[in-house]
Amino acid sequence: TTPLESFLTSVQSTAFQVLGNENGTFDPKYYVDLPLKQDLEVTKSAFVNLSRSNIDKGKFNGFVSEHFDVPGTDLGDYNLSDFANTPEGFLPKVKDASARDFALKIHSLWKGLAKKIKREVVEKPQRHTLLPLPNVVVIPGSRFREVYYWDTYWIIRGLLVSKLYETATSVVGNLIYLVNTYGFVPNGARSYYLNRSQPPLLSESVKAVYAETKNKSLIEEAFPALLKEHSFWSSYRFTVHIRDGHGVKHVLTRYNANLYSPRPESYIVDTDTAKNLGSSKERSKLYHQIATAAESGWDFSSRWMANRLNRTTLVTAYILPVDLNSFLLQASSSMENNIAYFAKLLGKQELQRRFHKHATSRKTAINAVFWNEEMGQYLDYWLVKRNATDIEFKQQKIYSFDKQNQNTDVFPSNFFPLWCGVVRPGDEKVSKLVSSFKKSGLLLAAGVVTSLRETGEQWDYPNAWPNLQHIIIEGFAGTRSVEGLALAEDISQRWLKSNYAEFQRVGKMLEKLDARYCGRSGLGGEYNPQTGFGWSNGVVLSLFEKFGWSTTSKLTC
Numbered sequence: 001t002t003p004l005e006s007f008l009t010s011v012q013s014t015a016f017q018v019l020g021n022e023n024g025t026f027d028p029k030y031y032v033d034l035p036l037k038q039d040l041e042v043t044k045s046a047f048v049n050l051s052r053s054n055i056d057k058g059k060f061n062g063f064v065s066e067h068f069d070v071p072g073t074d075l076g077d078y079n080l081s082d083f084a085n086t087p088e089g090f091l092p093k094v095k096d097a098s099a100r101d102f103a104l105k106i107h108s109l110w111k112g113l114a115k116k117i118k119r120e121v122v123e124k125p126q127r128h129t130l131l132p133l134p135n136v137v138v139i140p141g142s143r144f145r146e147v148y149y150w151d152t153y154w155i156i157r158g159l160l161v162s163k164l165y166e167t168a169t170s171v172v173g174n175l176i177y178l179v180n181t182y183g184f185v186p187n188g189a190r191s192y193y194l195n196r197s198q199p200p201l202l203s204e205s206v207k208a209v210y211a212e213t214k215n216k217s218l219i220e221e222a223f224p225a226l227l228k229e230h231s232f233w234s235s236y237r238f239t240v241h242i243r244d245g246h247g248v249k250h251v252l253t254r255y256n257a258n259l260y261s262p263r264p265e266s267y268i269v270d271t272d273t274a275k276n277l278g279s280s281k282e283r284s285k286l287y288h289q290i291a292t293a294a295e296s297g298w299d300f301s302s303r304w305m306a307n308r309l310n311r312t313t314l315v316t317a318y319i320l321p322v323d324l325n326s327f328l329l330q331a332s333s334s335m336e337n338n339i340a341y342f343a344k345l346l347g348k349q350e351l352q353r354r355f356h357k358h359a360t361s362r363k364t365a366i367n368a369v370f371w372n373e374e375m376g377q378y379l380d381y382w383l384v385k386r387n388a389t390d391i392e393f394k395q396q397k398i399y400s401f402d403k404q405n406q407n408t409d410v411f412p413s414n415f416f417p418l419w420c421g422v423v424r425p426g427d428e429k430v431s432k433l434v435s436s437f438k439k440s441g442l443l444l445a446a447g448v449v450t451s452l453r454e455t456g457e458q459w460d461y462p463n464a465w466p467n468l469q470h471i472i473i474e475g476f477a478g479t480r481s482v483e484g485l486a487l488a489e490d491i492s493q494r495w496l497k498s499n500y501a502e503f504q505r506v507g508k509m510l511e512k513l514d515a516r517y518c519g520r521s522g523l524g525g526e527y528n529p530q531t532g533f534g535w536s537n538g539v540v541l542s543l544f545e546k547f548g549w550s551t552t553s554k555l556t557c
Contacts, residue, residue, distance in 0.1 A: 001264055004129060005192050007044055008032040009267040014051070014269050019061045027527060028266040029143055032192060033066070033121075036127035064219035072311060074128055075115040080167055083111060087163035091541075093548025099555050102500050104543050106509065107162045108535045111153075113138050113534060113549065114167065118484065130265075131189040135178055136168035140511070141532015147174060147189040149198035150297050151535045152316040154467055158538025160212050161545045168209050170220060175202050177226035184232040187294060196257035196295035198325075199327050199417060203338035211484055219342050226339050227351075233328060240320060242399040249398065250365035252325050252381075256317045257291035260284045267318045269526055284528035296321065300525070301459035302451055303411055306386050309455055318393045320381040322370050323413040326420035329347050329362040337421070351385050354493040355556055366422050371429075372406055376436030377414040378422075379406040395519035410440045412448050412468045418475030423482040433482045434476065434508040444497035448472050448491060449515035458525025465522075469495045492543045493553070494518070499540050500555045511534045518557035 007174075012031035019026065036043050050063050098482040115137050122132045130146060138159065140151050152171060156393045159168040178185045185191040185202055209215070238253045261284070262270035266281065270290055273285040293299045302308035304316040314482045329336055340355035370378040382405045384393055415437055442448050447464035454461045469491060473538050477488035501519025502510055508531040512522030521529045549555065 001261065002191055004040055004092055004126065004265045005032060007040060007047070008034060008129070009262075009264050011509065012267055013058065014055065015064075016520055018057055018472050019216075020053050021198045021200065024528065027143055027301075028268050029527075030071055032264045032267075033145065033190070034068040035071070035074045035130070037069060038127075040045070044361070046546055048222075059531055061127045074118050074121050074130050075139075076118050076146060078114040078116040079108060080111060080114050080136070080164060082164050082166040084163070090163065090240060091161070091544050091548070093552045094544050096549045096552075096553065096555060099496075099500075099544065103541060106158075106540055109532070109537055110162060110167075111136065111531060112142055112161065114536075115139055115166065125439065127256055129191045131178075131186075131191060133174045133189060135173045136167060137174060137189070138171055138534060140530070140534035142530035142533070143527060144188075144530065144534075145324065149185045149187060150467065151430070152200050152539045153201040153208075154470065154535035154538035154542075156205050156208055156538070157470075158534075158541040160208060161538075162542040165209070165213050169213065169215065172202075172205050172209050172218065172222070173237075175205065176222050176225045179229050181348060184229055190265070195259035196233070196255075198295060200229060200233060201326065201327060202226065203342075204327075204394065207338050207341070216345065219345055223339075223342055223346060223348075226342065230336070230355075231341060238522060240399065241382075241397065242320075242365075242401055244368040244401045245403075246368075248368065250368055251361070252320045252365050254317060254320050254383075255292045255324060257295045259291035262287055263291055263294065266526060277312065286312055286314065289316050291468055292316040297382075298325070298450075298459040300457040301411075302453045302455050302457065303380065303407070303413075303459070305344070306384075308409075311457070315382075315384060315393070318383045320369065320383065322366070322378045322380055325362060325370070325414045326378075327364055329359050329366065329422060330420040336373055350387055363422055366417060369401060369419075370406070370538065372403075372408070374430035375408065376429075377410070377440075378417050379408060379414060380411075381405055381501075382407060388457065398552035409451065410442060411451055411452070412442060418478060419471045420475075423479075426479070430481055430484065434481065434487060435481070437472075437476075437487070438508070443491065443494075444493065446513060446517040446518045446520070447495045447515045456524050458512065458522065460524070462514050462516045463512050463522040463524065464495075464498075465512050466495075466535045466536045470539045471541060475545075477546070489547055492547050496540060496543055496549070497557055499536065501557050507530075509533045511536060511542075523556055 008031055012028050012550050017183035084394050091103055111476055117133055121130050123126045137147050138144055138155050156171055157167050175185050184197050187196050187198045203226050240252050240254055243249050274286045276281045293304050293314055300311055306313040306315055306377045331472055336355050336359035340352045351501040369381050372379045393466050399540050417423050441452055447469050449461050450463050451460040473488045498513050510521050510531045511530040514520040514522050
């Protein structure tokens, strides 16, 4: 952590001690997002003086007001020059008046989420945890007042539906800038996120924009960054060698954050989680697993826990995830085959052949290690024994496949290879995956639930996340089978109805919903439900574009 981050975590801890957490309203992230009004040494000196007195709420709030600006004030509103209230050619398949009005209201939300990073962030970066970016940013909303990696993909999908092609190109440009600056796309555009990435969807974002704009210069700009990001995920830190039951060696990838201390944005939460562990080594290991779970995007979930109800048993870095490896392949669309596709566009034949080979090898590995014929699903593979009383991870040069190490718990990610092109139309696995999903218990009244276990974690039952819905829907639609298409449209209708009902009730788009009930907010996790909301808007607009909404269908629950 940087000196600024260390100082702000001290402010965060003091804030919690003084202000408390009445009604669960305390947000630790607020305090590491505070922009300094003066340089760090001056502010630290004032804080030391404050600490020498008996600090009450009035004194503390006065200190914060005097020495910090409000989080988010280092961003300014941005006028989208390519915005039109009713874009030409907007959602021609949406015929129903209520559905069309709903879509246009979501379209208008981009104006409030579009921001420009202020000049002082560039001129005095030592006063900000916010990272400077060259272009307009489109944020998720609420407490998430910065760019996030995988959120941005679905934001881009929505911007493209809204015909905001210039804005979408600029947003992709920010991700390219981050790779060129840091060697990878961080979890988010804050200095305290530089210890980890998030699910890698940059090349898919580039491809989505190119599909609409045919702007070859974007490919030329992005290509070096895509190679750099691929090298990042191909490094020793992430790669695992495993020999399957036939003696064939494969290379797969895991999440593995570069942090062994509490996350600054959740310092008080992480230290509380680890407080009962006996040694500093145990706490350090847990902090690493917590940060690695955050890198996965699923923070937090029973998916990553040896004891599904106990966050201190997180072992995310010891798991080969189906979704990460599918994203890295994405044969119809993302990293390895996308780079091959872009190389072909740019006439780089040797690179095209090389990345086509990478993609073919990864597809073989995914089928060899993750596929479970009995369940008809792709399952995460654990590098440790889940039921061991004391899990001790020892890095091996080559692991030997053991079917018992597949995690047979059901998650939407078990079906992500459909979206990522591991399973192609006509493949015999299509009918097995469709049948398995229908029997899985994941599809509830208002969408696809994140897991079948109610743990209190936000990436578990009963929450339904927009990005997971979209991947599942597009995956089944991409099978081109009658059953798959019908299932995709059914899930889409449930999700659109639930978003519409909640929007009618509260006038806002929510980060996540409750899969059990049409039109109800999600719950659980480290913070209260958030509104805005970038990827929620993008998914709804994308689904309206794909499936439309006829005048004979009611949008109500």
